[in-house]
Amino acid sequence: MDERGRLHRRFAARLEVNPLLTRQLVSFQASKSAPFYRWLKYKEAFSPDLVEYLYDQLAATIQPRHVLDPFAGTGTALTRACARGWQATGIELMPVGAAALRARLLADEVSAREFERELDLLRRSEWENGKFHFPHLRITERAFSPETEAALAGYMDRLPGIHDEAVRFLFWFAAMSVLEDVSFTRKDGQYLRWDQRSGRPLAQKFDKGFIPKFRDAVLQRLREFSQDLTRRNGGHFARQARVMEGSCLLEMARLEDASFDCVLTSPPYCNRYDYTRTYALELAFCGCDETRIRELRQTLLSATVENKSKRAALAAHYRSLKAERRFDRVCAAYDGQRGLHEVLCHLNRAREAGELSNGHVVNMVENYFFEMALVVFEIARVLKPGGRVFIVNDNVRYHGEEVPADLILSDFAESAGLRVDRVWVLPRGKGNSSQQMGRWGRVELRKCVYCWSKP
Numbered sequence: 074m075d076e077r078g079r080l081h082r083r084f085a086a087r088l089e090v091n092p093l094l095t096r097q098l099v100s101f102q103a104s105k106s107a108p109f110y111r112w113l114k115y116k117e118a119f120s121p122d123l124v125e126y127l128y129d130q131l132a133a134t135i136q137p138r139h140v141l142d143p144f145a146g147t148g149t150a151l152t153r154a155c156a157r158g159w160q161a162t163g164i165e166l167m168p169v170g171a172a173a174l175r176a177r178l179l180a181d182e183v184s185a186r187e188f189e190r191e192l193d194l195l196r197r198s199e200w201e202n203g204k205f206h207f208p209h210l211r212i213t214e215r216a217f218s219p220e221t222e223a224a225l226a227g228y229m230d231r232l233p234g235i236h237d238e239a240v241r242f243l244f245w246f247a248a249m250s251v252l253e254d255v256s257f258t259r260k261d262g263q264y265l266r267w268d269q270r271s272g273r274p275l276a277q278k279f280d281k282g283f284i285p286k287f288r289d290a291v292l293q294r295l296r297e298f299s300q301d302l303t304r305r306n307g308g309h310f311a312r313q314a315r316v317m318e319g320s321c322l323l324e325m326a327r328l329e330d331a332s333f334d335c336v337l338t339s340p341p342y343c344n345r346y347d348y349t350r351t352y353a354l355e356l357a358f359c360g361c362d363e364t365r366i367r368e369l370r371q372t373l374l375s376a377t378v379e380n381k382s383k384r385a386a387l388a389a390h391y392r393s394l395k396a397e398r399r400f401d402r403v404c405a406a407y408d409g410q411r412g413l414h415e416v417l418c419h420l421n422r423a424r425e426a427g428e429l430s431n432g433h434v435v436n437m438v439e440n441y442f443f444e445m446a447l448v449v450f451e452i453a454r455v456l457k458p459g460g461r462v463f464i465v466n467d468n469v470r471y472h473g474e475e476v477p478a479d480l481i482l483s484d485f486a487e488s489a490g491l492r493v494d495r496v497w498v499l500p501r502g503k504g505n506s507s508q509q510m511g512r513w514g515r516v517e518l519r520k521c522v523y524c525w526s527k528p
């Protein structure tokens with residue numbers, strides 16, 4: 074039996090298919106019409122229903138007071154915790170997620186009357202031209218028609234005239250949230266697809282269909298905001314939630330020991346998905362230039378072939394905090410994870426034989442699991458005894474080699490002193506990429522929710 078087989082045998086009794094975890098419940102699909110959660114199409118976001126389901130499980134066994142999400146994204150785990158009266162801390166690196174999170178927190182306290190007044194003024198005025206220039210990146214050039222850019226400029230020029238800061242921010246956020254709709258792009262699986270009307274040279278013709286006018290799209294979005302503001306939670310969110318904008322790989326090291334009752338999170342998957350490409354329009358709008366984008370890509374959890382190792386920088390960070398021993402424990406768990414090193418060994422051989430379409434996949438897998446080992450050890454440290462962990466993540470496969478992230482990370486969890494209670498497996502897994510399917514056949518990969526606790 075190989076190492077992954079042994080790992081599987083060790084955890085087999087704890088792998089449980091949970092029929093309630095349907096794709097509908099787990100994916101963003103369910104958020105498309107949910108008040109507040111429909112404000113930004115962030116496909117990686119938790120559905121609020123999934124979070125509610127997991128919090129119900131949690132509340133049945135402990136009385137949680139403080140929840141942490143180190144990969145907070147748009148903050149679904151945080152806002153649902155606040156709605157139950159719990160404290161919540163989130164760490165998020167991408168300005169897009171952080172802005173969505175800020176919008177949701179502000180929505181709970183902004184003056185609905187002031188919002189409505191500004192919306193009414195906007196509706197009754199002309200704003201088809203302005204001085205604002207969309208701060209394009211190379212990969213966003215030609216994303217909008219000249220008419221769309223002109224309407225966006227007129228809208229942006231009006232924003233400084235909005236006195237209430239929270240209302241002004243929500244109006245700014247509304248523009249960000251419709252950028253994809255009014256552009257010649259579409260976020261499609263792992264990629265940003267380009268419509269042929271953009272005039273960009275494209276390998277394949279693609280027409281995304283009807284593109285609304287900016288004015289119609291943004292007014293429609295603001296109307297949705299206005300409707301949702303009538304269904305608020307009582308203005309406590311901003312006091313209950315703490316948001317740290319930065320990398321959890323650095324920030325978690327500074328959190329106090331045993332300070333959280335629950336960690337609910339979903340890290341990026343080890344699947345080559347590049348958030349900085351998919352969200353290029355929104356990041357440019359947030360003011361990220363080419364240098365900042367490159368920096369962001371390197372700071373995000375390594376999940377693309379462009380990522381370089383952060384190990385030396387993280388070692389220095391832990392040294393500066395006089396926490397070398399914590400870092401050494403992570404290195405030992407990572408170096409001793411045989412299932413992972415078996416995969417790396419196979420992939421290295423394939424790379425040497427020139428069989429990998431991109432040899433950097435090997436470094437990506439190494440970096441991903443090293444960084445995730447660090448996150449798992451920090452989760453174990455900051456959790457209170459009796460605390461619970463839920464992590465949503467997918468397994469992946471490269472060159473026919475399954476990378477059982479659920480088992481590898483659960484092994485790290487045990488090394489860090491956590492108990493692996495169960496790994497819930499979604500009834501429907503994930504197929505191969507078409508490239509892999511041709512060569513290796515279709516075997517589903519597990520999509521999971523890991524359920525761990527601290528004894």
Ligand SMILES: C[S@@+](CC[C@H](N)C(=O)[O-])C[C@H]1O[C@@H](n2cnc3c(N)ncnc32)[C@H](O)[C@@H]1O
Nearest residue numbers: 117118119144146147149166167320321373374
């Ligand atoms: C799968 S998404 C989580 C979405 C979130 N559950 C929600 O409801 O919106 C993963 C998130 O991790 C963030 N991320 C990636 N690397 C990070 C890092 N080093 N520190 C903090 N956040 C990071 C990404 O920007 C992304 O928003």
